[in-house]
Amino acid sequence: MSFTPNEIALLLVALLAGLVLGLMMSGRGKYKRLWREEQSAHHHAIRDRDARLNAANERIAELERQSAPIGPGTATAVAGGVHGRDDLSRINGISQTQEVALNEAGYHRYGQIAALNGEQEATLEARLGLKPGTIAHEDWRGQAHDLERGEKPGLLSRLTGQA
Structure with missing residues (x-):
């Protein structure tokens, strides 16, 4: 089976078009970037939650130091x-x-x-x-x-x- 020069040229054009379309569709690391942003947001939310819990625990400890002991009734x-x-x-x-x-x-x-x-x-x-x-x-x-x-x-x- 032999190819004519026109068929080889059409095959190369189709391969180049597929390569260009494939690169355009890949997003050039877009999903990796989005994943890293999501990880960063998650870690930030965890730090905020821990800071709020620590502040609340400190406030509770302060109130317990200030209050008198609780007796019956x-x-x-x-x-x-x-x-x-x-x-x-x-x-x-x-x-x-x-x-x-x-x-x-x-x-x-x-x-x-x-x-x-x-x-x-x-x-x-x-x-x-x-x-x-x-x-x-x-x-x-x-x-x-x-x-x-x-x-x-x-x-x-x-x-x-x-x-």
Whole structure:
């Protein structure tokens, strides 16, 4: 099989055109450059994250040095002070769900419970699904008054009726 000079010239032109098109399509290292840029951005993000974590840990350590030790009941007092509410579930006879219902009814402080009158007691008993006279029987007002003064209501004081 022999080629004519015209066929050889056409073959060379086709090979040169393929070479030129191949070089144009290769991007001349474009993907390698993009990969390096992505790696650099990743390392930068990792350094930023570590710097933020270190700053946060330093701030936590500083706050721990400044604060007093936490004793029993402190978390409840802080939570009540932040939200403007007392922990009404500390009153014997009030469950967590009843405390939520009391908060929804507008009772957030021990003083509000201590200041209840008979009509308000009856309304609350109906709202909470309690038997009539339950609030008076369990002495919610007395317990709330003690808690408002900072006293812990004790079993003996509730049984004997003495302060």
